[in-house]
Amino acid sequence: xxxxxxxxxxxxxxxxxxxxxxxxxxxxxxxxxxxxxxxxxxxxxxxxxxxxxxxxxxxxxxxxxxxxxxxxxxxxxxxxxxxxxxxxxxxxxxxxxxxxxxxxxxxxxxxxxxxxxxxxxxxxxxx
Amino acid sequence: xxxxxxxxxxxxxxxxxxxxxxxxxxxxxxxxxxxxxxxxxxxxxxxxxxxxxxxxxxxxxxxxxxxxxxxxxxxxxxxxxxxxxxxxxxxxxxxxxxxxxxxxxxxxxxxxxxxxxxxxxxxxxxxxxxxxxxxxxxxxxxxxxxxxxxxxxxxxxxxxxxxxxxxxxxxxxxxxxxxxxxxxxxxxxxxxxxxxxxxxxxxxxxxxxxxxxxxxxxxxxxxxxxxxxxxxxxxxxxxxxxxxxxxxxxxxxxxxxxxxxxxxxxxxxxxxxxxxxxxxxxxxxxxxxxxxxxxxxxxxx
Numbered sequence: 001x002x003x004x005x006x007x008x009x010x011x012x013x014x015x016x017x018x019x020x021x022x023x024x025x026x027x028x029x030x031x032x033x034x035x036x037x038x039x040x041x042x043x044x045x046x047x048x049x050x051x052x053x054x055x056x057x058x059x060x061x062x063x064x065x066x067x068x069x070x071x072x073x074x075x076x077x078x079x080x081x082x083x084x085x086x087x088x089x090x091x092x093x094x095x096x097x098x099x100x101x102x103x104x105x106x107x108x109x110x111x112x113x114x115x116x117x118x119x120x121x122x123x124x125x126x127x
Numbered sequence: 128x129x130x131x132x133x134x135x136x137x138x139x140x141x142x143x144x145x146x147x148x149x150x151x152x153x154x155x156x157x158x159x160x161x162x163x164x165x166x167x168x169x170x171x172x173x174x175x176x177x178x179x180x181x182x183x184x185x186x187x188x189x190x191x192x193x194x195x196x197x198x199x200x201x202x203x204x205x206x207x208x209x210x211x212x213x214x215x216x217x218x219x220x221x222x223x224x225x226x227x228x229x230x231x232x233x234x235x236x237x238x239x240x241x242x243x244x245x246x247x248x249x250x251x252x253x254x255x256x257x258x259x260x261x262x263x264x265x266x267x268x269x270x271x272x273x274x275x276x277x278x279x280x281x282x283x284x285x286x287x288x289x290x291x292x293x294x295x296x297x298x299x300x301x302x303x304x305x306x307x308x309x310x311x312x313x314x315x316x317x318x319x320x321x322x323x324x325x326x327x328x329x330x331x332x333x334x335x336x337x338x339x340x341x342x343x344x345x346x347x348x349x350x351x352x353x354x355x356x357x358x359x360x361x362x363x364x365x366x367x368x369x370x371x372x373x374x375x376x377x378x379x380x381x382x383x384x385x386x387x388x389x390x391x392x393x394x395x396x397x398x399x400x401x402x403x404x405x406x407x408x409x410x411x412x413x414x415x416x417x418x419x420x421x422x423x424x425x426x427x428x
Contacts, residue, residue, distance in 0.1 A: 101239070102270070102338070108380065112377055112380050
């Protein structure tokens with residue numbers, strides 16, 4: 001965990017870009033294919049792409065399969081599915097998950113929403 | 128016999144009536160920092176008193192100071208040993224719970240952070256900020272020793288003006304700086320360490336609320352109460368179906384009403400609270416230690 005934190009920040013950005021490639025592709029991609037697409041817009045070493053894909057596989061965000069001599073990578077789940085899981089995680093109020101995050105605000109009932117607006121207008125009228 | 132009974136009574140009071148009473152009081156919200164310490168002291172003192180009661184009882188049953196030899200044929204010694212074993216079991220369970228919560232929380236948080244990093248885009252406004260392309264208004268932080276994140280959804284950004292966003296970010300950064308998650312983790316571990324009938328949900332819930340108040344106070348000191356209160360109202364907008372079943376006043380309402388009032392400066396109240404916390408911790412320790420020290424002195428003289 002700590003070693004990943006020490007890695008230069010751009011790797012994180014690359015992870016996002018690579019995932020976007022995989023999500024957009026109709027089939028699993030080889031490292032070379034991902035590299036070709038990314039290298040069209042930025043200077044990038046082949047080995048860097050390999051490292052990023054490897055990291056993503058370790059994080060269980062991609063899955064890989066052998067294709068002859070090369071590995072083919074695909075996203076472990078569609079983007080929407082991962083996003084939905086993320087939101088569930090963040091919004092879940094049940095104690096067991098909640099300690100993972102400290103959320104800014106919880107949800108309120110209708111009466112409470114009225115109380116909130118009331119307190120806010122009092123604050124605003126203080127001038 | 129007085130020491131084990133005293134400690135047992137103290138443990139019972141600290142797990143039941145005392146937390147219930149404290150949770151119903153309004154004054155802790157005026158001194159959130161001291162109140163968090165008091166809750167920690169109550170929790171720790173309850174554990175110490177319960178364990179102390181066991182140790183003292185075992186010591187009293189075994190009796191005969193100056194004869195520390197264990198005699199397996201004596202039912203007294205066996206009972207004393209059994210009680211000590213139970214104490215050890217409770218300690219083990221507590222340590223296990225702390226470890227499990229720590230490992231579980233970190234694994235879950237790491238997975239969540241990995242997802243955030245590929246799904247959300249970085250924003251240079253503050254370090255570690257990630258913007259998630261979701262309509263649901265949402266802002267939270269993912270604490271970590273290194274590489275903590277603050278996640279804000281597009282839905283939240285749409286609802287907040289610049290000063291409100293600044294207040295939200297200040298609030299989240301206050302959580303991260305003060306490692307409020309570790310405070311909550313203690314109470315979560317404690318919550319998991321005990322069987323359901325002695326569990327203190329109250330302590331964990333109160334700790335959660337107090338930690339929010341602490342982060343609010345920090346954000347308020349930086350930007351004043353108004354942007355933060357507006358942000359809270361803007362983001363709490365969506366009523367939840369099950370929130371109606373929840374307690375009379377949610378933390379959000381409490382926080383906004385608190386921000387609408389004058390900033391508190393409660394030196395005396397917080398001094399009293401800190402002193403009570405210290406006294407609570409010292410009390411069981413002294414009750415356990417006193418007879419043991421006395422026995423040692425007796426044995427030496």
